[in-house]
Amino acid sequence: MRKIKGKSLMTAAEIDLVLTRMAAEIVEKLGPEEAFAVIGIRRRGVPLARRLCRRIEAAVKRPVPLGILDITLYRDDLTAIGNRPMLRETLIDFDIDNRSLVLVDDVLYTGRTIRSALDGLVDLGRPRRVQLAVLVDRGHRELPIQADYVGKTVQTEEDETVEVRLEEEDGEERVVLLGKTQPAAGTRKARGAKSPGRGGGA
Amino acid sequence: MDPSRKFDRVADVAIDDGRIVEIAPRIAQKGRREVDARGLAVLPGFIDMHVHLREPGREDAETIETGTAAAARGGFTAVACMPNTQPVNDSEAVTTYILKRAREVSKIAVYPIGAITRGSRGETLAEIGEMVRAGIVAISDDGHPVSDGQVMRRALEYSRLFNLPVIDHCEDEALAAGGVVHEGYWSTKLGLRGISPAAEEVQVARDAILARQTGARIHIAHLSTRKSLETVTRARREGGVNLTCEVTPHHLLLTDERVAAYDTHAKMNPPLRGRDDVDALVEGIASGAVDVIATDHAPHTLGDKMLEFDRAPFGVVGLETAVSLVCDRFVRPGVIGLGRLAELFSLNPARILNLERGTLTPGAWADITVLDLGRQTEVRAATFASRGRNTPFEGWSLCGGPAMTVVRGKVVWSA
Amino acid sequence: MASLSQKDLLSIEQLSVDDIGLVLDTAEALREVSARAVKKVPALRGKTVINLFFEPSTRTRSSFELAEKRLSADILNFSASSSSVTKGETLLDTARNLEAMAPDIIVIRHASAGAPHLLGTECRSSVVNAGDGMHEHPTQALLDALTVRSMKGRLEGLKLAIIGDISHSRVARSDTLLFHKMGAEVWVCGPPTLIPADFHLLGARVTGFMEEAIEGADVVMMLRLQNERQNEAFIPSTREYFNLYGLSRERMRGARKNAIVMHPGPMNRGVEIESEVADADYSVILDQVANGVATRMAVLYLLSGNSGLKPGRESR
Numbered sequence A: 001m002r003k004i005k006g007k008s009l010m011t012a013a014e015i016d017l018v019l020t021r022m023a024a025e026i027v028e029k030l031g032p033e034e035a036f037a038v039i040g041i042r043r044r045g046v047p048l049a050r051r052l053c054r055r056i057e058a059a060v061k062r063p064v065p066l067g068i069l070d071i072t073l074y075r076d077d078l079t080a081i082g083n084r085p086m087l088r089e090t091l092i093d094f095d096i097d098n099r100s101l102v103l104v105d106d107v108l109y110t111g112r113t114i115r116s117a118l119d120g121l122v123d124l125g126r127p128r129r130v131q132l133a134v135l136v137d138r139g140h141r142e143l144p145i146q147a148d149y150v151g152k153t154v155q156t157e158e159d160e161t162v163e164v165r166l167e168e169e170d171g172e173e174r175v176v177l178l179g180k181t182q183p184a185a186g187t188r189k190a191r192g193a194k195s196p197g198r199g200g201g202a
Numbered sequence B: 001m002d003p004s005r006k007f008d009r010v011a012d013v014a015i016d017d018g019r020i021v022e023i024a025p026r027i028a029q030k031g032r033r034e035v036d037a038r039g040l041a042v043l044p045g046f047i048d049m050h051v052h053l054r055e056p057g058r059e060d061a062e063t064i065e066t067g068t069a070a071a072a073r074g075g076f077t078a079v080a081c082m083p084n085t086q087p088v089n090d091s092e093a094v095t096t097y098i099l100k101r102a103r104e105v106s107k108i109a110v111y112p113i114g115a116i117t118r119g120s121r122g123e124t125l126a127e128i129g130e131m132v133r134a135g136i137v138a139i140s141d142d143g144h145p146v147s148d149g150q151v152m153r154r155a156l157e158y159s160r161l162f163n164l165p166v167i168d169h170c171e172d173e174a175l176a177a178g179g180v181v182h183e184g185y186w187s188t189k190l191g192l193r194g195i196s197p198a199a200e201e202v203q204v205a206r207d208a209i210l211a212r213q214t215g216a217r218i219h220i221a222h223l224s225t226r227k228s229l230e231t232v233t234r235a236r237r238e239g240g241v242n243l244t245c246e247v248t249p250h251h252l253l254l255t256d257e258r259v260a261a262y263d264t265h266a267k268m269n270p271p272l273r274g275r276d277d278v279d280a281l282v283e284g285i286a287s288g289a290v291d292v293i294a295t296d297h298a299p300h301t302l303g304d305k306m307l308e309f310d311r312a313p314f315g316v317v318g319l320e321t322a323v324s325l326v327c328d329r330f331v332r333p334g335v336i337g338l339g340r341l342a343e344l345f346s347l348n349p350a351r352i353l354n355l356e357r358g359t360l361t362p363g364a365w366a367d368i369t370v371l372d373l374g375r376q377t378e379v380r381a382a383t384f385a386s387r388g389r390n391t392p393f394e395g396w397s398l399c400g401g402p403a404m405t406v407v408r409g410k411v412v413w414s415a
Numbered sequence C: 001m002a003s004l005s006q007k008d009l010l011s012i013e014q015l016s017v018d019d020i021g022l023v024l025d026t027a028e029a030l031r032e033v034s035a036r037a038v039k040k041v042p043a044l045r046g047k048t049v050i051n052l053f054f055e056p057s058t059r060t061r062s063s064f065e066l067a068e069k070r071l072s073a074d075i076l077n078f079s080a081s082s083s084s085v086t087k088g089e090t091l092l093d094t095a096r097n098l099e100a101m102a103p104d105i106i107v108i109r110h111a112s113a114g115a116p117h118l119l120g121t122e123c124r125s126s127v128v129n130a131g132d133g134m135h136e137h138p139t140q141a142l143l144d145a146l147t148v149r150s151m152k153g154r155l156e157g158l159k160l161a162i163i164g165d166i167s168h169s170r171v172a173r174s175d176t177l178l179f180h181k182m183g184a185e186v187w188v189c190g191p192p193t194l195i196p197a198d199f200h201l202l203g204a205r206v207t208g209f210m211e212e213a214i215e216g217a218d219v220v221m222m223l224r225l226q227n228e229r230q231n232e233a234f235i236p237s238t239r240e241y242f243n244l245y246g247l248s249r250e251r252m253r254g255a256r257k258n259a260i261v262m263h264p265g266p267m268n269r270g271v272e273i274e275s276e277v278a279d280a281d282y283s284v285i286l287d288q289v290a291n292g293v294a295t296r297m298a299v300l301y302l303l304s305g306n307s308g309l310k311p312g313r314e315s316r
Helices: A012-030 A045-060 A112-124 B064-073 B092-105 B128-134 B149-160 B185-190 B197-214 B226-238 B249-253 B275-287 B322-331 B338-352 C017-035 C059-070 C091-099 C115-122 C138-152 C170-181 C210-214 C238-245 C285-303
Strands: A007-010 A036-041 A066-069 A100-108 A129-137 A149-153 A161-165 A174-178 B012-016 B019-024 B041-044 B046-051 B076-081 B109-114 B138-140 B166-168 B217-220 B242-247 B368-378 B397-407 B410-414 C048-053 C074-079 C105-110 C126-132 C159-163 C185-189 C204-207 C219-222 C260-262
Touching: A007 A012, A007 A129, A007 A149, A012 A045, A012 A100, A012 A129, A012 A149, A012 A174, A036 A045, A036 A112, A045 A066, A045 A100, A045 A129, A066 A112, A100 A112, A100 A161, A112 A129, A129 A161, B041 B338, B046 B064, B046 B338, B064 B076, B064 B092, B064 B397, B064 B410, B076 B368, B076 B397, B092 B109, B092 B128, B109 B128, B128 B149, B149 B166, B149 B197, B197 B217, B197 B226, B197 B242, B226 B242, B226 B275, B242 B275, B242 B338, B249 B275, B249 B322, B275 B322, B275 B338, B322 B338, B322 B368, B322 B397, B338 B368, C017 C138, C017 C170, C017 C285, C048 C059, C048 C091, C059 C074, C059 C105, C059 C126, C059 C138, C059 C285, C091 C105, C091 C115, C105 C115, C115 C126, C126 C138, C126 C285, C138 C170, C138 C219, C138 C260, C138 C285, C159 C170, C159 C210, C170 C185, C185 C210, C260 C285
Parallel strands: A036 A066, A036 A100, A100 A129, A129 A149, B046 B076, B076 B109, B109 B138, B138 B166, B166 B217, B217 B242, C048 C074, C048 C105, C105 C126, C159 C185, C159 C219, C185 C204, C219 C260
Antiparallel strands: A007 A174, A161 A174, B012 B019, B041 B368, B368 B397, B397 B410
């Protein structure tokens, strides 16, 4: 496992605390509703969605469906880049029609990932309402999109990178801010394009 | 160097009125023009006994003028041209036309080969006697085999009357089965119809038997497999046959792997064979089992060649690469010596075609090929004098090749 | 980041083990799209795909067309009958004319082996070989591999028996190359007149006896026998052919338990395959068709960023 240097934004304990708070907010808003579901955006939205889901289920005392959304096919930069991003399966085995959905992602940045995710959801059905939960909102939006549930809002420079490291994906648990001179941690970064699903991305 | 009389030493050559007058270590008498050939090899003029000049009929692919210019650049002082023009050279009229054009535009000698059968269709004999009178030096249906054994037998019997060699394109068409490449790993891998080596070998065997029975002279064109060569060698060892054969530079240098990228510049008939066959042919030029190296120069327009592999025509050009290739790959490494080279390119073709050539004897026509074994060249089809650009050797760097071509005492080309 | 390194998909030969894995993984991810109510994703929106079919083909062409439509590509269909080919235009002229319309991908089916190579060398567009003569049919082999992997969970270590007219089959060539590359044990079986020279060098065991090929096989793949083969003296009669090489229930007993039967179609019931076998629950012939769309979507998706790359020569 590779260690990443950089300014610490959140510790494991803080992440845990924040997720508990967000789950409570979701329960407060949607709890009374019969049909709602949580959908994680690949990749780091998925473990976050799973954790939120568990906390919500504990609170409402009924199963809450969890879906996984791969937004690759809906990216708006597919024409611009040469290499094709790795495609993974979308796994939503329930009907999203007339259901309230909470989309979950790790970092909200330009808003393009969420735009892609919304397009993807529309192709799958007609949800009653879609809300957005993110662990970190780092600003610099390029589209009129905002989150309904935010773990932490941080001030960043445009050329900095926010890295969310999760036990399930990365073997460690924290959020760090990387300066422009530091190499981005991911290898998935597209040539000349911001890579979605990552703190430094869309 | 003159293998016809086992001559091999440093000497001066004096030429007068188109003929060699004297060859001696030092000729004191001043010449009108002197050529310094120190460090070069002076050989009897090379003859390519298997070319396609395409005229009349396909002047867009080659003409007698461009083809013979290409030959001169390649070190050849004479060529024998195959009859598969449009119309086919199966009559005195076409032969006469070719010779007339050659006199007008060619700086080297052109010897037409007449068709064996009318239209080269393999059915009835062409007017061989009339063509002989007009000037053909051999008969051949090259491009097509004479499939019918009886027709072949008659042609052979008839040819004896004129002591005319019969040059046979050996291919059992049923066995060839519409193939486009050598049958083997590459044909299987590329999904191209294969030509079984048996298609050639069966007819070489038939020809060896008919040569014995009729006593006629048969020359096997573009022989390409080990088994074919063994058949020829065995028949000759048994004696009583007048059987000779030629191989092409491409069959000596390339294997069927060359077609791997569906390059139609590596499509010819017979097809490029496997390693073992290539090795056998190389052994053959060294041992004497092979009599002649001939190019089977077959120019095609790029438009005709840039087709799907199975639809493109067979054939590659060779006049401007043959001598350099053989010098670089076989003479320099010592596979063959200059004497053998002169036999393969000059003496033997002259003997087979009954030409008073292939020798540097005083009194003979001064047809001379001068070689420079140190000359560096790179094969660039774009610079060819030939209209054909379809060479499989594009980009090859070669050391050694023709430096000067002299026909009847006149320098028709020099590097 | 995932991409095929070459501009074109011309053959299985050019693909590495990783490339093949990538196509299969991507195809698996894309299968979900065909299960949706709205079977369309915008991945190829604004891209133009030309389907250039010089040979009649209903299945492959429909499969490609559906794949293209599900990826939202703009499609131009061009078939030999409606083309200028009959007017004597060469393949290259046709290709250059089409190229002038700036397509991103050209899917070509042609009776001449190597025709897609010619196109790939001359065009900026990505070229996908949808079957060229007796050479290759790479997307068919990829969909076969996807089908087998879905059923068996792996390719490595499986025994695959390909039975029938190996000589004239591009599917046999592509499947042999692919399954051999992926570590399966490939057997080909057919009358000696229909096994091409040196086929074992492609990575297959060759036999003339069906029992030997089928014994212990995990996958039995039957090939179509063209009726012409009888007239061309490759086989004495279709009746004798069925007796020696037809797949019957009885012959299937030699295969491994849970073995599956495949056929690239179109089937000749009663010539190479018994109807009962074709319709049996171990027959996955229809899964092959479904997987065909996902596989072709994957190939188109993976190539769609590559047009304009340097034309690739096939590696040997």
